[in-house]
Amino acid sequence: MAGSSKRRARHLVFLPYVAFLTIFLGCPGLYVFRSAFATGTAERSPMIEAVIGQFRGSFVFSLQLSFISASIGAVIGALVAVAVVRLDTVRGLRNTVVGYSAVAANMGGIPLAFAFLAAFGMQGLATRLLREINIDIVGWGFRISDFWGIVLVYLYFQIPLMTLVLVPALDGLRRTWAEAAQSLGASSAQYWRLVALPILTPALLGGFLLLVANAFAAYATAFALSSGGSRLVPVQIRFFLQGDTITGKTNLGYALAAWMVIITGVLVTGFQLLMRRAERWRR
Amino acid sequence: MKISRLSAWFTIGIVAVFYIVPMLAMARFAFQRVPVIKLSWGNVFQKWTLQPLVDSFGATEFQRAASLSVTLAIATALVTIVLLLPTMAFAHLSSPRTRRFIEISAVLPFVVPAIALVVGFAGTFRDTLPILIRSSFGLVPLYVITALPFTHRTLENGLAALDIRTLVNASRSLGASWWRTIAFVIAPNMRASIATASFLAFTVVLGEFTIASLLLKNTLPLYLSYSQGSNPQGTFGLGIVLVVISTVFVAMSNRFGKKVRS
Amino acid sequence: MTRNIEFRDVAKSFGAVNALVDFAIRVDEGELVTLLGPSGCGKSTALRVAAGFEICDSGDVLIGGTSVVALPASKRGTGMVFQNYSLFPHLTVHENLEFGMKVRKMSRSQRTARVGELLDLVRLAGLAERYPHQISGGQQQRVALARALAIEPQVLLLDEPLSALDATVRVEVREEIRRIQRTSGIATVFVTHDQEEALAISDRICVMCDGRVEQIATPHVVYRSPATPFVARFVGKVNDLAVEMTAPSRVRLRGHALEFAVPPSEVQSGEARLLIRPEDICVAGSAGGDGLQGRVDGVQFGGATTSLDVAIAGTNHVVRVSDSTRAMQFGIGDAVSLRFDTERVLLTRE
Numbered sequence: 001m002a003g004s005s006k007r008r009a010r011h012l013v014f015l016p017y018v019a020f021l022t023i024f025l026g027c028p029g030l031y032v033f034r035s036a037f038a039t040g041t042a043e044r045s046p047m048i049e050a051v052i053g054q055f056r057g058s059f060v061f062s063l064q065l066s067f068i069s070a071s072i073g074a075v076i077g078a079l080v081a082v083a084v085v086r087l088d089t090v091r092g093l094r095n096t097v098v099g100y101s102a103v104a105a106n107m108g109g110i111p112l113a114f115a116f117l118a119a120f121g122m123q124g125l126a127t128r129l130l131r132e133i134n135i136d137i138v139g140w141g142f143r144i145s146d147f148w149g150i151v152l153v154y155l156y157f158q159i160p161l162m163t164l165v166l167v168p169a170l171d172g173l174r175r176t177w178a179e180a181a182q183s184l185g186a187s188s189a190q191y192w193r194l195v196a197l198p199i200l201t202p203a204l205l206g207g208f209l210l211l212v213a214n215a216f217a218a219y220a221t222a223f224a225l226s227s228g229g230s231r232l233v234p235v236q237i238r239f240f241l242q243g244d245t246i247t248g249k250t251n252l253g254y255a256l257a258a259w260m261v262i263i264t265g266v267l268v269t270g271f272q273l274l275m276r277r278a279e280r281w282r283r
Numbered sequence: 284m285k286i287s288r289l290s291a292w293f294t295i296g297i298v299a300v301f302y303i304v305p306m307l308a309m310a311r312f313a314f315q316r317v318p319v320i321k322l323s324w325g326n327v328f329q330k331w332t333l334q335p336l337v338d339s340f341g342a343t344e345f346q347r348a349a350s351l352s353v354t355l356a357i358a359t360a361l362v363t364i365v366l367l368l369p370t371m372a373f374a375h376l377s378s379p380r381t382r383r384f385i386e387i388s389a390v391l392p393f394v395v396p397a398i399a400l401v402v403g404f405a406g407t408f409r410d411t412l413p414i415l416i417r418s419s420f421g422l423v424p425l426y427v428i429t430a431l432p433f434t435h436r437t438l439e440n441g442l443a444a445l446d447i448r449t450l451v452n453a454s455r456s457l458g459a460s461w462w463r464t465i466a467f468v469i470a471p472n473m474r475a476s477i478a479t480a481s482f483l484a485f486t487v488v489l490g491e492f493t494i495a496s497l498l499l500k501n502t503l504p505l506y507l508s509y510s511q512g513s514n515p516q517g518t519f520g521l522g523i524v525l526v527v528i529s530t531v532f533v534a535m536s537n538r539f540g541k542k543v544r545s
Numbered sequence: 546m547t548r549n550i551e552f553r554d555v556a557k558s559f560g561a562v563n564a565l566v567d568f569a570i571r572v573d574e575g576e577l578v579t580l581l582g583p584s585g586c587g588k589s590t591a592l593r594v595a596a597g598f599e600i601c602d603s604g605d606v607l608i609g610g611t612s613v614v615a616l617p618a619s620k621r622g623t624g625m626v627f628q629n630y631s632l633f634p635h636l637t638v639h640e641n642l643e644f645g646m647k648v649r650k651m652s653r654s655q656r657t658a659r660v661g662e663l664l665d666l667v668r669l670a671g672l673a674e675r676y677p678h679q680i681s682g683g684q685q686q687r688v689a690l691a692r693a694l695a696i697e698p699q700v701l702l703l704d705e706p707l708s709a710l711d712a713t714v715r716v717e718v719r720e721e722i723r724r725i726q727r728t729s730g731i732a733t734v735f736v737t738h739d740q741e742e743a744l745a746i747s748d749r750i751c752v753m754c755d756g757r758v759e760q761i762a763t764p765h766v767v768y769r770s771p772a773t774p775f776v777a778r779f780v781g782k783v784n785d786l787a788v789e790m791t792a793p794s795r796v797r798l799r800g801h802a803l804e805f806a807v808p809p810s811e812v813q814s815g816e817a818r819l820l821i822r823p824e825d826i827c828v829a830g831s832a833g834g835d836g837l838q839g840r841v842d843g844v845q846f847g848g849a850t851t852s853l854d855v856a857i858a859g860t861n862h863v864v865r866v867s868d869s870t871r872a873m874q875f876g877i878g879d880a881v882s883l884r885f886d887t888e889r890v891l892l893t894r895e
Contacts, residue, residue: 014381017370021388024424028403029395035406080298083291097295103533104302109492110507111309111522118519119308123319126304156305159298176631180689182618183596183625184645184696194644198635217396220492224508234398238497241402254406257399265394272390280678281634 032261035254046255055236055256062216062233063263065147069154070211076155077162077211078204084163085170098167101160108157113224116153120144145226153225154215161214162207169203169278199281206274213267216260233260306526313520336520339510345521348506351419355502356488359426360481363434366427367480368473369465371438375447389435392428397493400425405498419500429494430487434480437540441476445469475539482536486529548574548609549732550595550700555604557590557756564590565601566756572700577726577733578761579743582753583779588736590756592702595734597621609699624693624731625702629709631689632677638664638688639673645696663691666725683714687721694729701726701733707742719746740780744768752776774893777820784826784864788819788892796892800860803837805885810892818893823852823867825889831880839864841879844872855881 039045051059084097119126120137121144130137143149173196181191219234233256240253312319316330339345374382392400404425408415415421447469454464470477492504503525511518551571557564564587572578580588593599595606597618605612613621632641642660651659664670667687677685686706693701706722707715723746726733737743743750744764752759752767752775760772771777778785787799793813797804807819831838842863843854851872855864864883866872875881 013373014370014385017366017385018388020366020424020427021391024404025391025395025400025428027407028400030403031406032399032403076298079294083294086287086291087295093295099534099537100302102537103530106486106490106529106533107526109490110504111490111525112305114507114511114519114522115305115309115526118312119305125308125311125319125322128319128322156302159301174630176627176629177633179596179598179618180625180627180631180633180692181644182598183621183623183702184692185619185648186644187619190648194648195633195635199633213393217398219396219398220496220504223492223496234396234493237398237402241405241497253402257396257402260396261394261399264396268390268393 029261032254032257035251036258038251046251047258049252050255050259055233055252058231058233058236058256059259061147061231065150065154065232066212066215069151069158069215070208072151073155073158073211074162074204074208077159077207078166080159080163081166081170084167094167098164101163104160105157105164108218109220110224112153112156113221116144116149116156117225120149120152150222150225153221154218157218158211158215161211165207165210166200166203169200172278172281173199202274202278202281206271206278209267209271209274213264213271216267217264306523309519309526310523313516313523316516333520335514335516336524339514339517339521342510342514342517344501344510345506348501348503351501352489352503355419355422355426356485358420358423359430359488360484362423362427363430363480363484364477367431367434367438368470368477369462371435371442372447372451372465372469375442376451386435386439389431392431397429397491398497400428401494401497416498422495422498422500422502425494426484426488426491429491430484433483433487437480437483437536438473438476440540441473441479445472479536479539482532482539486532486536489525489532490529548699549576550609550734551607552591552595553605553607555591555594555601555606557587557594557599557601563587563756565594568604568756568758570751570758570761572732572734574732575730576748577723577735577746579735579737579747579750580753581737581740581743581750581780582759584738586753587756588738588753589704591753592625592704592734592736595621595700596623596625596702622696622699623702624696624698624700626686626689626693626704626706628705629682629686632685632692634677637674637676638669638680641677641688642692642695644692649696659695663695666694666728667691667721681714682710683718686710686718690722690725694725694731698731701731703733703735705736705738707737708739715742722746744780750780752779754779769889771891774818774820774891774895777822777891781822782865782867783820783822786819786821786862786864788817790814790817798837798857798860798862801837801857801862805887807887807890807892812892812894818895820891820893821885821889823865824850825886826864826866827884827886828853828855828866828868828871828875829882829884830874831882836882836884837864838880838882841875841877841881844875844877846873853881855883857883 036047036050037045049055080097080101084094087093116124118124120142121127122138124144127137144153177195177199178191181195186194217234219232222232223235223238237253237256237260240250240256313336314331314333316332317326371385374385395403405416408421415424450468450472451464454468455461459468489503491502492508495502495505496508503521507518507521507525549572552568555565555568566587568587568591570578580591582588590599594601595608595613597613597616597620601614606614608621608623632638633644636644639660642663643656646656646659660673661670664673667690669684669687669691672680672684672688677688680688689706690703703722707719710718719742722735735743735746744767747764749761750764750767751761754775760767760776762770762772767776768781771780777783788796789799790796790812791804794807794809795804796807796817796819798819799816827836829836837857839855839857841853842856845852845854847867850867850869852865852867853872853875855866856862857864866883
């Protein structure tokens with residue numbers, strides 16, 4: 001009797017943590033979904049309304065931006081990871097690259113937007129330097145606040161994030177795998193195609209999903225670049241729900257937020273599952 | 284072999300240029316009083332000055348924003364440690380299932396983007412507990428949540444490196460209470476992890492824009508975004524300062540993180 | 546065509562370190578030769594040179610009579626088993642076994658038939674669809690062995706295949722390797738640092754130190770008649786005692802008056818070390834007379850044999866004696882007398 005009450009007392013230890021998460025993560029989440037599904041006086045559920053008509057374009061824009069910045073970021077980030085592991089004999093290189101990747105992957109928000117405005121804005125330093133060698137990016141129609149401009153800015157944190165995911169995965173490739181494949185008669189190309197790439201696939205795919213989710217949830221950088229005029233989903237949500245402004249279409253804002261949660265939820269779950277598989281192979 | 288090394292250097296070189304150029308451009312804009320159009324080889328080294336940044340430091344609004352951000356950062360780190368450390372220590376003592384539960388719950392904030400979290404938060408508490416929305420300290424729980432995946436990971440690594448069960452048994456058999464054990468046995472052994480988690484929390488708070496912006500709290504990033512028009516050079520200078528500070532924090536957490544692993 | 550492998554004066558250095566110096570040995574069809582030595586002695590380097598993962602500085606490696614040093618690893622037709630974790634983690638046991646045949650473009654039906662044979666050979670028929678992380682370490686090494694044999698290699702190279710396994714599993718897999726090697730008759734080079742393992746499994750042992758061959762002989766000869774002090778010390782247990790030469794072929798323990806004869810050796814005078822195995826010392830009660838007098842300091846009962854640690858009276862020498870019958874009679878503190886089997890003594894300067 002005393003034992004069981006003691007055990008129950010032990011479980012009380014987890015109460016503050018569970019309560020904290022419930023109040024500050026669970027309740028807000030629930031609120032978003034409850035409002036998103038509340039039909040009210042409108043004839044269609046806001047959840048439906050949010051993905052048809054005018055907001056469909058926002059989702060398409062946000063997802064395109066996420067997928068494209070993730071694709072480019074994943075490829076370049078993977079190349080950097082391969083390069084770092086290949087140049088492992090160079091002292092200090094790995095620590096420098098991985099260390100700065102950790103910094104850059106966490107960068108974002110206002111300072112990053114400033115940096116790219118100063119570099120690739122109409123009056124940017126890089127824009128000017130490129131013009132010196134007859135590459136007129138402004139003349140081509142490149143604007144830092146446009147789609148491709150935002151892609152370029154996002155690459156600043158997408159590339160290093162992929163590097164961070166992939167370096168441990170590449171370290172996990174055992175030398176004995178390459179040697180076993182060789183002694184069994186495989187050429188270097190066959191080793192990469194039949195052994196290394198399949199083993200890296202979960203990490204590559206997982207990293208890609210993480211990058212998509214990362215770009216999809218990002219908000220501050222794009223907001224600062226285009227002074228609020230952007231078509232990104234998060235900026236649309238802000239339009240409906242900022243501060244105390246009530247636009248009468250608040251539920252639509254919540255529906256957009258709910259869709260964001262659903263999409264990042266799927267992406268992050270996929271990432272977690274793939275990384276767990278990669279981890280299991282590494283043992 | 285040679286060619287593959289060369290191409291590796293080439294890749295790293297290109298990406299390094301991409302990483303460095305925007306930062307250089309921001310620094311030049313902030314500290315050189317020469318418009319890009321008039322820039323030439325002749326005046327590259329002329330008219331460099333820290334004055335705009337110094338002016339920014341002097342602005343009362345900046346000081347208010349900076350002190351708010353610093354206060355919030357410290358509060359966030361404190362709440363994170365006090366909330367997480369005992370919980371996770373106990374989870375390590377009880378079943379692996381509990382640990383797994385904590386682990387999964389700590390990743391959940393990844394699933395809820397900041398924008399969704401803050402609108403849900405505002406909706407939930409606007410009527411029930413408006414103080415959370417009015418007070419700047421209402422940001423703290425949201426920041427704790429946002430930083431949770433990173434801080435949890437760090438503390439988890441630290442706890443995994445400790446043989447916590449033996450420590451606790453030893454301490455308890457010597458007559459110490461649970462709370463004494465956590466405060467005087469576990470926490471001191473977790474110093475490196477606690478420092479790492481705190482630095483990560485600082486980094487999150489000093490960079491966070493979305494939440495503060497929607498709740499209309501004038502933190503440092505918000506100050507940066509609206510003072511851009513009145514004092515662009517000084518504001519860009521502050522941007523650099525912020526980048527340098529978060530670089531230092533990340534470097535510190537890397538260093539302490541290595542200590543945990545070894 | 547004979548399926549053998551021969552190293553001809555192979556040399557390999559890494560910077561200033563000589564990993565192999567004039568390494569020469571031939572392993573014939575049906576034979577299992579162990580390269581034995583401490584870590585860094587060059588044994589693994591020899592294997593990696595044979596497999597094609599390292600290129601030797603000079604010398605030649607012949608497989609089946611033809612030089613292979615110019616061939617890449619993938620064309621050498623050697624089967625290799627590594628210390629551990631060399632199975633491809635994303636492939637099932639079946640797919641791992643198939644890998645070499647697939648690369649060689651064998652037909653599906655041929656592959657499936659061969660995989661079946663191999664699984665029977667290593668007695669893992671039920672595990673074909675498992676992934677490596679779902680089977681035990683011992684099973685993984687048996688699969689790795691089968692995978693190496695799948696391509697019907699001319700020689701089998703085993704690089705410490707048992708080192709990562711638990712003690713009991715190690716013996717089991719060791720016997721399995723020996724059985725399979727016997728039935729397939731393949732020339733096999735087995736690398737290990739474990740002398741007990743080497744003695745148990747080999748047809749011949751090649752003891753190595755600092756890149757050089759110390760002795761190549763059958764396990765029995767290596768143990769009973771070590772060619773060098775290094776071999777005596779490395780293989781089996783040995784008493785290593787400080788002695789003084791009183792005349793050529795006569796010695797006494799340092800600090801002890803009793804002299805006795807030893808077989809002639811290079812060491813003629815001055816200080817030396819005397820090496821003798823515990824079982825080459827006869828123990829008797831102190832009444833036994835003219836031997837070395839001492840007192841039992843420790844007793845280790847080892848089942849078939851019993852070991853005594855005997856402190857020699859008047860000195861700080863402790864001599865280990867082991868024996869299956871007489872040693873059992875004594876306990877700690879008993880006075881005993883020791884007599885060395887002088888034919889079995891090895892003298893050395895160092």
